[in-house]
Amino acid sequence: MTPQTISYIILAFLAFDYVFEQVMDFLNLKSSKKTLPAELSDIYNADEYQKSQDYHAERSRFGFITSALSFIIYFGVIATGFLGFWDHYLTQWIAHDTLRAIVFFASLYIASDILTLPFQYYSTFVIEEKYGFNKSSVKLFFMDKLKSYLLSAIIGGGILWILLSLIAAIGSNFWIWFWVVISVIMFLLNMFYTSVFVPLFNKLSPLEEGELKNAIVSYCEKVKFPLTQVFIIDGSKRSTKSNAYFSGIGKKKKIVLFDTLVEKHSTEELVAVLAHEVGHYKKKHIVSGFVLSILQTGLILFILSLFINTPSLSEALGSPTLSVHLNLVAFGMLFSPISEVIGIFMNLLSRKNEYEADQYAAETYDGKALIKALKNLASHNLSNLTPHPLFAFINYSHPPMLKRIQHIKSLANA
Ligand SMILES: [Zn+2]
Known part of the structure; x- marks a missing residue:
């Protein structure tokens, strides 16, 4: 062609x-x-x-x-x-x-x-602000940008460097080696997502003792889910929109709940959301x-x-x-x-x-x-x-x- x-x-x-x-x-x-x-x-x-x-x-x-x-x-x-x-x-x-x-x-x-x-x-700052979602400030907006530039430079630049060096060194067979390397990188990124990358942008604090913690722990015991920690993330510093996720490949499971989620839902609703996440794992x-x-x-x-x-x-x-x-x-x-x-x-x-x-x-x-x-x-x-x-x-x-x-x-x- x-x-x-x-x-x-x-x-x-x-x-x-x-x-x-x-x-x-x-x-x-x-x-x-x-x-x-x-x-x-x-x-x-x-x-x-x-x-x-x-x-x-x-x-x-x-x-x-x-x-x-x-x-x-x-x-x-x-x-x-x-x-x-x-x-x-x-x-x-x-x-x-x-x-x-x-x-x-x-x-x-x-x-x-x-x-x-x-x-x-x-x-x-105009659309999300108008509907009451935005909580970010101009300073935070640009700080986020700066941090994502640095992260992209390190991770993206590093991956690109490895890829191009492999192509230059071994030609079209590069794909097998790069596949191994990128799989390991994907695994590591996944594994350290909550402990290394999330704290760059947000504050994670352990969920305090109380009704919610007890309900979560007793549900996890009941279904034999190997929970190690429950964190609250300060999603509210950027947006009022809420979410939940959990992370950890392998044995150690961490659950992360947005503060905006905890604020607006009853304990039963939160445990139900968590049970859905546990379902993905099970x-x-x-x-x-x-x-x-x-x-x-x-x-x-x-x-x-x-x-x-x-x-x-x-x-x-x-x-x-x-x-x-x-x-x-x-x-x-x-x-x-x-x-x-x-x-x-x-x-x-x-x-x-x-x-x-x-x-x-x-x-x-x-x-x-x-x-x-x-x-x-x-x-x-x-x-x-x-x-x-x-x-x-x-x-x-x-x-x-x-x-x-x-x-x-x-x-x-x-
Ligand atoms: Zn889901």
Whole structure:
């Protein structure tokens, strides 16, 4: 295939992806209902429901503008061969290939972050603020940015360095070695997520002794869940939206509850949410999810290895010669339809797992409390209760609220 043809294919993928996403967002916006389904009618009163619809309409309009702008920029950058030009320009200053690649990606990362900065700012300090979600300050916003820059530089830069060094040293067999390395890195990131990375952004404090702690401990004993610690995270410093998760591959399990969650839910609801998380562990969703992402990474790396030294990929992006890191970019773009499809299957699997975790919580604890918790969560987060079915099918990692509630109700003890 000529570089010109490859470049047209990339542009066609970009355009298709853009149009498809806009149609989906439009369908989703249009599917909002004037009145809620009967089962969900107690979540919002009329005013709150109006507020949730206004919120989603405003988020959608904002999304239409930002995706149009980023589409224009991406399309322009590819169509003009800017990436090839920029990379070639850098060769005058940096002879070392790997170092040049790191500067190349870092410059693109910074440029795109600066371009999108006004939108990130508007999203947090205008839209989220208007609906009462935002708790962040301008100072915190920029401190977060600084920290994520540093983290991306260390982790992203390190991974890129290893990848490019392996490609330079052993050619297209790099994928096997890199697969081993990246799997170990993924494992370590997962293992140290709560103890190393979360504390960079948030404060974790152990849950105090009391009614909630007792209820959690006695539930975990009952289902033989190897709980080591329960933390409260100060999510409230950024947003009033709430969540819960637990982490730890292997024997040591930590549960992390958002302070905003603890504040707004009863003890029964919190234990029900926790029971759902325990369900993910008991049904082996965490281990299987991890194994699946390792396998998926291996497959992608293998396919990448077939194209890594093909000059026409770099040339399609405007470079006069082969450049391995430009090939990475072109590969990423050519692979995007396949990753979309993989994403749909992963969401299908994830939704199946959510139903199983709900079922586990209903069987070992209390389905009614879980339903109450879900409704409470939806109302505080102004969740969209009537997404378009096709939109939900493609994009949702969790089943829509109504389906989850119907499923829990259909179980015997709920
Ligand atoms: Zn879940």
